Amino acid sequence: MKTPAEFPGPTLKAVLKLRGFKVSRNKVPKSKPTPFGRRHFYLILLSIGDSKMHYGDHIFHLNGVYLFFANSRVPYATEILSENHTGYSCVFTENFIKPIERLESLQQSPLFKVSGTPSFKLDEQQQSRLAGIFDAMIANEATDYLYKDDLMRNYIQLIIHEALRMRPTEHFTQFNNAALRITTQFMEVLERQFPIENLNAPLELKTAIDYASRLSIHVNYLNRAIKEITGKSTTTLIAERITAEAISLLRHTDWSVADIAYALGFEYPNYFSNFIKKATGNNPKYYRPHKV
Structure with a gap:
């Protein structure tokens, strides 16, 4: 493979x-x-x-x-x-x-x-x-x-x-407060999850609660900080990054859609397909090089 x-x-x-x-x-x-x-x-x-x-x-x-x-x-x-x-x-x-x-x-x-x-x-x-x-x-x-x-x-x-x-x-808008510190730490942890390069090492952190636990803070505190700094929810940022990684894997590897789904933390391939369809308006096969 x-x-x-x-x-x-x-x-x-x-x-x-x-x-x-x-x-x-x-x-x-x-x-x-x-x-x-x-x-x-x-x-x-x-x-x-x-x-x-x-x-x-x-x-x-x-x-x-x-x-x-x-x-x-x-x-x-x-x-x-x-x-x-x-x-x-x-x-x-x-x-x-x-x-x-x-x-x-x-x-x-x-x-x-x-x-x-x-x-x-x-x-x-x-x-x-x-x-x-x-x-x-x-x-x-x-x-x-x-x-x-x-x-x-x-x-x-x-x-x-x-x-x-x-x-x-x-x-260059500056946010010199605790919210910026939490958001920066969150983004660093989020990016360290990617890129996915091994099917035997799937995505470890998948939810806002997972990230809050990794950062040793309450999930409500994390959500407030993320919203204040980015204007988006923690769940939205996680979903956007997973979507970007999914499209990259669909375009540039020959992994099956099912393999990519599992690598990105989805229990079933149809959950992954529904996620991509909701996020982009297209199904996963749309992003395959030959639309196979």
């Missing part, structure tokens, strides 16, 4: 194991989509050309100059459409970014927010500024500077701030 692919490949894996970080200029020929799967690293991509990113249950068409962020928890595939695709890429592991992972700007960035929009179309000035940052990273990467890793983390933060400046100001 085919399962979502594991990445990186041997060469990049060796580099990431040694350093946890790699930056490079890209020149990529036209190609079919890479295998769809989870990469166990973060990616910041400056894409120049025509390409598509199959990211989770979304497809982003990057025709022009784009800045793209890929989270290590979201499976994706890259499809190059132009003959001479260029740009830059920066990949790094969770351990590499850990010294600064608690920074507010990092947590609010497209790099960590798996539910946000990870692509940003750039104008000439933005392209020049970001290309300059990548060039500086590449130049400093080649030196023997003792604090090179700290410098690279600073460059990553600069790129993140460039992206945050491009977002509408309403994205």
Whole structure:
């Protein structure tokens, strides 16, 4: 049975194991989509050309100059459409970014927010500024500077701030209270459940009560906090994330509908079919590549 692919490949894996970080200029020929799967690293991509990113249950068409962020928890595939695709890429592991992972700007960035929009179309000035940052990273990467890793983390933060400046100001509404803390903890636990990559390891937490128990708080407290911060119920957020994962598995694996249902915590396949139909208006077979 085919399962979502594991990445990186041997060469990049060796580099990431040694350093946890790699930056490079890209020149990529036209190609079919890479295998769809989870990469166990973060990616910041400056894409120049025509390409598509199959990211989770979304497809982003990057025709022009784009800045793209890929989270290590979201499976994706890259499809190059132009003959001479260029740009830059920066990949790094969770351990590499850990010294600064608690920074507010990092947590609010497209790099960590798996539910946000990870692509940003750039104008000439933005392209020049970001290309300059990548060039500086590449130049400093080649030196023997003792604090090179700290410098690279600073460059990553600069790129993140460039992206945050491009977002509408309403994205920066602050909730400096206990509700935000609870909601952030909930979202972190929710995302750690995904992606589902093994039929023998089905979804563990399925209800608001499950999450409240994991967070050691009363479910009513959790529900109030989630509603205050997101405007949605806890059950709705869980259902939306399960729906996104279901569509991804239906599109990118050859698991049966029954297998996917069980992997996502549904006792019977018809319960899963009714859930998808209610959430999307379509039955599960609609999302299969060949509608079989």
